Amino acid sequence: MLNIGIRPLNLSLIQLRKKNTWTLVELPKGAKPIGCKWIFKKKYHPDGSIEKYKERLVAKGFTKKIT
DSSP states (O other), X not given: OOOOOHXXXXXXXXXXXXXXXXXXXXXXXXXXXXXXXXXEEEEEXXXXXXXXXXXXXXXXXXXXXXX
């Protein structure tokens, strides 16, 4: 894992809440929650120096059930 610190991650979560990206609801009876994970990337300047760190929260798609 990249050592980017907790603060940028917290800022990302705050932005997701402000944009109403999701609504927290009770899990329906018999349903299984879908897992998620953080993806971290570095963006580079043309000279090879680090421009910024980027992160995003994604759902683990392999838990989907095809019917």
